[in-house]
Amino acid sequence: MQDLFMKNIHFLLLFTFAFATSYAQNSPSQVYPKIAGYVGILHPIVTFSNAGTDHNFGKHYVVGMPVGINIWKSKSIGFSAEFVPSIRAENGSSKMANFTFHPGVLVALSSGFTFAGRVAFETSGRYGITPVLNKTVAKGKGSSLFVAVPLPLRFGNDKPASFALGFQFGIAF
Numbered sequence: 001m002q003d004l005f006m007k008n009i010h011f012l013l014l015f016t017f018a019f020a021t022s023y024a025q026n027s028p029s030q031v032y033p034k035i036a037g038y039v040g041i042l043h044p045i046v047t048f049s050n051a052g053t054d055h056n057f058g059k060h061y062v063v064g065m066p067v068g069i070n071i072w073k074s075k076s077i078g079f080s081a082e083f084v085p086s087i088r089a090e091n092g093s094s095k096m097a098n099f100t101f102h103p104g105v106l107v108a109l110s111s112g113f114t115f116a117g118r119v120a121f122e123t124s125g126r127y128g129i130t131p132v133l134n135k136t137v138a139k140g141k142g143s144s145l146f147v148a149v150p151l152p153l154r155f156g157n158d159k160p161a162s163f164a165l166g167f168q169f170g171i172a173f
Helices: 002-023
Strands: 034-049 052-055 060-064 067-072 077-090 093-108 113-122 127-139 144-150 153-155 162-172
Touching: 034 077, 034 144, 067 093, 077 113
Parallel strands: none
Antiparallel strands: 034 052, 034 060, 034 067, 034 162, 060 077, 067 077, 077 093, 093 113, 113 127, 127 144, 127 153, 144 162, 153 162
């Protein structure tokens, strides 16, 4: 079941990449405000809390599929709204486990890095902040590939506070 699930995820990412690179438009000069969209795949790696350490890819697998819009006010600062449905596969079955609304501020750093300072509101009843360090790794005419390291800090819903490390990759257009 998880093999089929992973094949579907890989197909979705490949299809999205092909679609975005085929139809994305390129503007010769940057005019602000500038609007960009993105899609990706998020893999939580490890979560730490007083309840213990939880590793992904072990007894269960969780994957998120972030979709977002970035509105750059200038070359250096912008606003972002991200929407992340998460799926959890465990014991031969899978289900949508959570949905996160992630608004935040974007700060362009040097060498293709961007810092995203996000707040998080989850349907699981949890809330918190998610600092993210993002790096553009390949730039095309109308799209770019990126990798990111989100560091979610969560509270609420009668659970202990938690801190996690994730890995995200995707395409912006």
